[in-house]
Amino acid sequence: MIDNLPYRQVGTEDLRPGGLLCVADHASNYVPEEIELGIDPKLLEEHIALDVGVEGIAERLARRHNMPAHIACVSRLVCDMHRREDEPAVVPTESDGRLVPGNIGADVEARLARFHRPYHNALADLIEQAKPKMLVALHSFTPALETGDEERPWEVALLYNQDDTAARHAIRLFGEQGLTVGDNEPYSGKQLNATMDRHAEANGIPYCTVEIRQDQIETEAGQARWALLLADVMGRVALEV
Template identity: 35%
Template sequence: MALNSGDYPTLLLGRDEVSPVQEFNASGPSPFLFTCDHYGRLIPRVLGHLGLPEEELGRHIAFDIGIAGVAEALSQALGAHLIAQRYSRLVIDCNRPPQMASSIPLISEATTVPGNEGLTAETAEMRRRAIFDPYHRRIDEIIDQRIAAGRPTVLMALHSFTPVYAGIVRPWHIGTLYHRDKRLPPLLLTRLRAEPDLVVGDNEPYAVSDETDYTIPVHGEARGLINSGIEIRQDLIADQSGQQQWAERLACVLGDIAVLLRDQRLI
C-alpha cells in the first residue's frame, strides 16, 4: 500500500539506515573516477517494499544487475575512486533529472509501483534530499578536490542493461554512451571492437541526453571533463565469475586508453 503524505515521517532514512553514498579506493591514483548510479537496491524502511513483491525488486527495474561487482573489482584493479549509490532506482533514480516524471517512476517497464502513487511534491522532495542530493553532492566534492589538486579526471558512469527489452533482443555485449563530449568514446569503441568476441554498441542500447540522464550531463559535460558511460549486458555479469572477468577485461582496456589520453595530452 502506498504511503500518503500524512503517514510520511520528517526524515526518510532512520538514523540506523545506511548512507546512500558508498565509496571505494578514495585515494586511488587512477585518472578514472567511476560512478555507479544504480549500484544498490535498498529501500528506506518506512517505504516497505513500495508495494512490490520480492521477485520484482530483484529485477532490473530496481537496480543494475551485476554492475556492483564489476564496479568494485574494476576500481580495485585500476586503483580508481568509485562513488556508488546504494538505494533502489525505484525510490528515486539518481541518473534522472529530479524534475522529470521518470525520476520517481509510477510505472517501470510494465510494472506499476504502488508505493510511488499519489506522492505530494513534499514527499518527492524528501526523497531527493535524502538520497539524490547527498550522492551528487559527493561526486561534486570529489571533482572539486581533484581539480584543486591538479589531478586529471576522466568520468565514467557504469551501468548494466537487460538482454531483452520490450520483446526485442539486444545483441550488444557492451556499449559506450555519450552526448556532447566526443573525446573518449571513439577510443573506447576502437579498443573494445579490437576484441574479436565482442559486439560493441555505439550509443547503444541508450544514448545520453539532458532529459534522460543526469550524471554525465551535469558532472561530466557541464564541468568539461572527459567522460563516457559504459553499459554491460546483464546476463554476462549475473554471477561473480562474470563480474570478475569483465572487470579484468575492462581494466586492460581502460589501462590502454589512459596511455592514449596521456599521449594525446588530454590528461
C-alpha cells in the same frame, strides 16, 4: 545504506589526481524499511530495481584496479540518481511496464533531499578532490525488455551526449576484443545522460558511460572478467583523451 547515506565510496583513501574515477548510479536494490513501494519483492532482484552485476564490478575496479568508485546504496525505484531533479522518473511510478504504486503521490522533494542531493553533492566533492583524468559511469542492460521482444545483440555499449571523444576510442578498443559494441545503444545518451551531463560534460571532464549486457556479468566470474577488461580498455582510452 551505510551511516544512512545513499552512497558509499571505495578506494578513496589515497586519491591520486589525474586517475580514473568510477560512478555506479544503479548499483543497489536497497529499499529503506519505511518506504513501501507496493511491488512484488521478487522484482527487487530484476533490472527495474538495479543494474545487475554493476556493484561487483565497481568494487573490483576500486579494490584491485586502482579506480576509486562512488556507488549508490539505494534502489533506483526509491530515487533514481541517474535522472535530473525535474524529471518525473526521478521517483518512478512505473518501470518497464511494471507499476510502482507506492510511488504514486510520493513526497518527491523529501526523496530528493534525502537521497538525490547528498549523492550528487558527495560525487561533486569527490571529483573536486580526485581531479580525475576521466570518469567511467557503469550500467548494465537486459538482453531484452519485458515490454518488447527485440533481442539486444551488444555485449557492451557506450553512451554519450555532446562529448563522444572518449566513447569513440572505447568503441574501437572493445571492438578489437571481438565484442559486438553498441553506439548509443540500447539507450541514447542524448536523452539519458544526467549524471555525466552534470559532472563530466558541464566540467569539461572526458567520460565513458559503459553499458554491459547483464548475462555477461551475472556471476562473480563474469564481473571479475569485465573488471579486468574495463581497467585495461578505460586505461588506454584515458591515454588518448
